[in-house]
Structure formats: C-alpha cells, structure tokens
Amino acid sequence: MRIPRAISVLVDSFQKLPGIGPKSAQRLTYYLLHVPQIELDNFSDAVSHLKKDTILCSTCRNVGESDPCLICTDLSRDTLTILVVEQPLDVLAFEKTGKYKGLYHVLHGAINPLENIGPDEIFIKDLLDRVRDRDVREIIIATNPTMEGEATSMYITKQLKSLSQISNLKITRLGMGIPTGADLEYADEVTLSQALQGRRDI
Numbered sequence: 001m002r003i004p005r006a007i008s009v010l011v012d013s014f015q016k017l018p019g020i021g022p023k024s025a026q027r028l029t030y031y032l033l034h035v036p037q038i039e040l041d042n043f044s045d046a047v048s049h050l051k052k053d054t055i056l057c058s059t060c061r062n063v064g065e066s067d068p069c070l071i072c073t074d075l076s077r078d079t080l081t082i083l084v085v086e087q088p089l090d091v092l093a094f095e096k097t098g099k100y101k102g103l104y105h106v107l108h109g110a111i112n113p114l115e116n117i118g119p120d121e122i123f124i125k126d127l128l129d130r131v132r133d134r135d136v137r138e139i140i141i142a143t144n145p146t147m148e149g150e151a152t153s154m155y156i157t158k159q160l161k162s163l164s165q166i167s168n169l170k171i172t173r174l175g176m177g178i179p180t181g182a183d184l185e186y187a188d189e190v191t192l193s194q195a196l197q198g199r200r201d202i
C-alpha cells in the first residue's frame with residue numbers, strides 16, 4: 001500500500017527527533033490525523049516561530065527573547081560569579097532552585113571526541129573572553145557528571161588557569177549529590193541546591 005506523501009513526510013520529520021523511533025513516529029503522525037485543523041495550525045505555527053522568535057544572548061549564550069538576556073541585564077544579580085552549564089535546560093533547573101543569584105554561561109554541549117565535538121564546537125572561547133574582559137571572581141563549573149562533562153570541566157579549568165592576568169580567579173566544581181552519569185536537568189531542586197553549596201575548589 002502506498003502511504004500518502006503528507007503522512008510519510010511527517011513520519012520522517014518525527015523520526016529525526018531524539019528518542020523517537022519509526023514506530024513512535026508513525027503513531028504520532030496518525031494521532032495527529034484526528035486532531036482538529038486549528039490545533040494543527042497552532043502546532044505548526046509554534047514550531048515555525050521557535051527559532052525566529054528566540055535569540056542566543058551574546059554574553060551568556062542562553063536562549064532568550066532579547067540580547068543581552070534578562071538574566072545578564074538583571075542588576076540585582078551577582079555579576080562576579082558565573083555558573084557554567086552544558087544546556088539552556090540546566091539554567092532553568094538552577095533558576096528553579098531560587099538559590100543561585102549569579103550569572104550563567106551556556107556551552108551548548110560538552111567535549112565529545114567520539115562525536116567530533118571539540119572545544120571549538122561549543123562556547124568555551126566565549127567564556128574565556130568573558131573572563132578576560134569583565135570582572136569575574138568565581139567560575140562554578142556545573143557540567144554534567146559524565147565522562148564528557150568531566151573532560152569539559154578539566155579543559156575549561158586548564159584554560160582558565162592559563163589566563164595569567166586573572167590569578168585570583170576562584171574555580172569551583174559542583175559538589176556531591178549528583179549521581180555520576182546523570183543529567184543535571186533531571187536533578188531535583190534540593191539536590192541541585194546542595195550541589196551548589198557543596199562546591200569545591202579545583
């Protein structure tokens with residue numbers, strides 16, 4: 001049986017999403033056939049505006065609606081502390097704790113040689129420039145406790161320590177509480193708050 005093109009195109013699109021296999025892609029597509037047209041239009045509008053209506057902050061590289069973003073321009077925050085995370089979702093997780101009042105830097109990934117992601121593929125240089133150009137007292141490295149996250153943390157630490165003019169910069173890593181191999185975005189607020197409090201010098 002020949003599948004209508006409109007269906008096969010959408011199945012292919014779903015299949016490109018992480019965690020969606022061919023079966024799930026088919027199920028989602030056929031499910032949408034039962035949804036009213038107006039809802040489908042809203043859905044496709046939302047997808048179409050996703051990137052058009054957001055922008056990466058040129059300072060912290062978080063996703064927002066303005067550049068610089070609301071966090072970077074918030075005068076009540078501690079601008080001398082930068083928390084380095086892998087993904088924008090990690091920023092949401094830390095914001096939810098309500099315990100962190102500094103700024104962020106989003107790398108958009110971690111060093112992963114197996115997937116050809118080197119230091120230049122993520123926003124590490126931007127972080128170094130930021131530390132060089134602005135007054136920063138503490139960098140808290142909050143990459144995931146995975147092999148890639150640890151490698152990224154070590155690389156950043158080495159690079160920061162080689163910036164000779166910032167000898168009094170404090171570099172810390174999140175404390176215990178986050179299980180090894182876990183994703184920070186899934187950690188609950190209490191665990192994240194404790195990890196922040198228990199950060200150690202590196």
Ligand SMILES: [Zn+2]
Pocket residue numbers: 057058059060061062068069070071072
């Ligand atoms: Zn920002």
